[in-house]
Amino acid sequence: MKASAISHRVFCLHADIKTDDLFEGIWPIPEGVSLNTYLVKGEKIALIDLIRDWTGAPGQVEDALKGLGLGFSDIDYLILNHLEPDHSGWLREFRAQNPRAEILATAKGINLVKSFYKIEDGLRAVKDGETLDLGGGMELQFFETPNIHWPETMVTWEPKSGTLFTCDAFGSFGTLGERVFDDEFSPAEHDFFEKETLRYYANIVSSFSLFVEKAVQKLSALDIQCIAPSHGIVWRKNPKTIIDRYVRYASYAKGPAEKEIAIVWGSMYGSTKQGLDAVIRGIEAEGVPYSIHRIPDENVSYVLADAYKSRGLLIAMPTYEYAMFPPMAYMLDIFRRKHINGKTVLRIGSWGWVGGAKKEYEAAIEPLKWNSLESVEWAGSPTAEEIKVLEDRGRELARTVSA
Numbered sequence: 435m436k437a438s439a440i441s442h443r444v445f446c447l448h449a450d451i452k453t454d455d456l457f458e459g460i461w462p463i464p465e466g467v468s469l470n471t472y473l474v475k476g477e478k479i480a481l482i483d484l485i486r487d488w489t490g491a492p493g494q495v496e497d498a499l500k501g502l503g504l505g506f507s508d509i510d511y512l513i514l515n516h517l518e519p520d521h522s523g524w525l526r527e528f529r530a531q532n533p534r535a536e537i538l539a540t541a542k543g544i545n546l547v548k549s550f551y552k553i554e555d556g557l558r559a560v561k562d563g564e565t566l567d568l569g570g571g572m573e574l575q576f577f578e579t580p581n582i583h584w585p586e587t588m589v590t591w592e593p594k595s596g597t598l599f600t601c602d603a604f605g606s607f608g609t610l611g612e613r614v615f616d617d618e619f620s621p622a623e624h625d626f627f628e629k630e631t632l633r634y635y636a637n638i639v640s641s642f643s644l645f646v647e648k649a650v651q652k653l654s655a656l657d658i659q660c661i662a663p664s665h666g667i668v669w670r671k672n673p674k675t676i677i678d679r680y681v682r683y684a685s686y687a688k689g690p691a692e693k694e695i696a697i698v699w700g701s702m703y704g705s706t707k708q709g710l711d712a713v714i715r716g717i718e719a720e721g722v723p724y725s726i727h728r729i730p731d732e733n734v735s736y737v738l739a740d741a742y743k744s745r746g747l748l749i750a751m752p753t754y755e756y757a758m759f760p761p762m763a764y765m766l767d768i769f770r771r772k773h774i775n776g777k778t779v780l781r782i783g784s785w786g787w788v789g790g791a792k793k794e795y796e797a798a799i800e801p802l803k804w805n806s807l808e809s810v811e812w813a814g815s816p817t818a819e820e821i822k823v824l825e826d827r828g829r830e831l832a833r834t835v836s837a
């Protein structure tokens with residue numbers, strides 16, 4: 435992959451990862467992900483963020499370096515904004531090729547360099563606001579942005595080009611190919627990246643939304659011309675677009691989210707599905723948009739994205755062996771771990787021998803502070819009267835969400 439110039443001294447070098455592996459061992463990435471690193475040239479040369487040895491990423495970055503007439507051994511400073519191994523996993527191999535480069539990170543980051551990679555020498559902990567003079571009029575400045583999404587995270591600022599290197603923040607899933615800049619992608623491609631940005635945010639960043647807001651506020655005095663994350667598009671034309679998008683996503687964590695409903699359902703033999711269809715008729719009658727996800731068929735990663743951005747949830751599941759349908763128990767546990775708080779929710783479902791989902795469900799959602807509408811449960815398949823109640827409850831959910 436060739437290097438892409440942000441300025442005549444600042445370059446994006448990226449590797450596209452196409453794999454069946456799960457991101458973080460959890461989240462599917464059927465459309466891949468990019469690992470972006472950045473090179474800044476003064477009299478000294480800095481590399482900002484690294485890669486892991488994943489589907490040939492080191493070779494892709496090495497090719498980009500070669501295109502600039504450089505190799506890993508030419509790097510004077512390696513800046514690690516974040517130590518999660520997608521950005522640091524190749525550190526020992528880098529160190530073997532380049533024993534002299536100084537590795538810079540926050541103090542917490544340096545501790546992670548030691549614990550993950552057993553490297554003790556050539557490390558420098560940088561403080562909030564500290565600068566690094568590269569010579570030739572080029573300087574880097576570091577700002578701590580803790581908990582986006584690990585405690586050690588920081589961003590790096592290059593004032594000449596106005597580029598902010600943000601690592602995970604403002605990133606997305608999706609590979610880039612030969613283009614990296616926002617002005618090089620079509621509207622359809624931007625639609626794709628917007629969806630993958632939301633999924634990335636909901637899966638990885640959402641629990642830390644308060645810290646996203648704090649970081650955006652802290653960095654607001656910078657004259658940002660380019661947002662350069664370590665996953666996804668580099669925003670040189672409209673950096674405000676991705677900043678605003680992240681601020682909006684962060685706001686969903688405390689509500690209000692979008693006036694939409696995310697339907698999450700599972701059914702064993704179709705009885706719960708009959709009731710679900712009735713609720714959907716009620717929602718459609720009110721004209722409120724909804725997304726629909728059947729579990730366990732659909733991966734939780736996608737469910738999480740729509741649930742996170744929606745004000746309303748419809749949870750439809752049967753009782754299974756005196757308790758919740760097991761895939762829904764897993765889904766609700768993910769919702770709890772990812773703080774899918776403050777939603778307006780309707781739960782429905784059928785039972786066969788006897789109910790039981792209710793008790794386990796109520797315990798599972800207790801920490802989520804949901805506004806629960808009155809649930810509807812029925813024995814076997816729903817009666818005509820119950821169908822009518824379900825349609826009405828669908829209308830009520832839709833009206834509450836759109837109010």
Ligand code: FEO
Binds near residue numbers: 664
């Ligand atoms: Fe892209 Fe938190 O690592």
